[in-house]
Amino acid sequence: MKVVVLTGAGISAESGIPTFRGAEGLWEGHRVEEIATPTAFQKNPELVHQFYNARRRHLLQDHILPNAAHTALADYEATHDDEFLLITQNVDNLHFVAGSQNILPMHGQLMEAKCTETDKVIPWHLDLTPHTPDPETPSRRGRLRPNVVWFGEMPYGMDKIRRAAQNADLFLAIGTSAVVYPAAGIVQQTPKNCRRVEINLDATPQSEVFTETIRGLASIEVPKFLKRLQSEETI
Numbered sequence: 001m002k003v004v005v006l007t008g009a010g011i012s013a014e015s016g017i018p019t020f021r022g023a024e025g026l027w028e029g030h031r032v033e034e035i036a037t038p039t040a041f042q043k044n045p046e047l048v049h050q051f052y053n054a055r056r057r058h059l060l061q062d063h064i065l066p067n068a069a070h071t072a073l074a075d076y077e078a079t080h081d082d083e084f085l086l087i088t089q090n091v092d093n094l095h096f097v098a099g100s101q102n103i104l105p106m107h108g109q110l111m112e113a114k115c116t117e118t119d120k121v122i123p124w125h126l127d128l129t130p131h132t133p134d135p136e137t138p139s140r141r142g143r144l145r146p147n148v149v150w151f152g153e154m155p156y157g158m159d160k161i162r163r164a165a166q167n168a169d170l171f172l173a174i175g176t177s178a179v180v181y182p183a184a185g186i187v188q189q190t191p192k193n194c195r196r197v198e199i200n201l202d203a204t205p206q207s208e209v210f211t212e213t214i215r216g217l218a219s220i221e222v223p224k225f226l227k228r229l230q231s232e233e234t235i
């Protein structure tokens with residue numbers, strides 16, 4: 001059984017990372033859609049860096065850890081004997097920390113920086129400023145930006161995502177509001193006979209496309225669902 005999982009901010013909420021569209025969806029009075037854009041970075045790079053610096057520092061705190069949903073996905077993948085792809089919209093690194101292997105962070109990663117000249121991506125854990133040079137660009141013209149995909153930019157891995165979705169036997173969407181495209185449209189690319197399961201606190205605009213909808217906390221419902229799946233597989 002070929003499994004494709006798509007996760008969003010809801011899976012990390014119980015790890016202490018605020019979601020985008022929840023009550024705390026604003027940052028210092030700005031909507032995320034106003035900060036996470038190339039235009040905002042051009043006009044006010046300090047503000048954009050401040051936003052991501054704060055998120056990076058938050059993520060680096062010792063108490064921000066994977067929860068039972070991240071761990072259950074990693075454990076499931078470790079015993080799964082067919083293709084498994086974990087697509088995440090999250091820029092936090094909690095799936096990596098939990099031990100998942102085949103991860104595609106389609107919106108990039110906060111703990112990485114990208115050179116504005118060469119597009120090369122390097123691991124990065126420190127604050128960035130508009131003047132932080134790319135240490136690897138000989139011209140020193142390159143500046144570093146967070147390796148996160150902004151509104152209006154193309155997410156990573158779209159070809160791989162399309163191929164995986166078109167071949168999926170099971171598509172599992174966890175903790176995503178399904179309003180940001182192209183991620184929200186991945187479920188539509190799965191074949192007719194694909195089992196499509198949505199685990200989320202609330203209904204989403206895509207809920208009707210799913211064959212099963214489970215309402216509840218990811219930390220409870222994801223381990224429960226994956227356990228049920230494993231017992232179905234062994235029958």
Ligand code: OAD
Nearest residue numbers: 008009010013019020021089175176177180200201217218
């Ligand atoms: P959102 O904040 O839009 O949605 C989070 C979803 O998770 C909501 O539907 C919540 O109901 C649900 N949720 C919250 N807590 C949960 C929990 N404990 N268990 C289960 N579900 C829970 O986040 P995303 O859908 O990930 O893009 O947002 C998509 C993209 O929009 C992000 O990747 C980001 C953002 O702007 C970029 O930055 C490009």
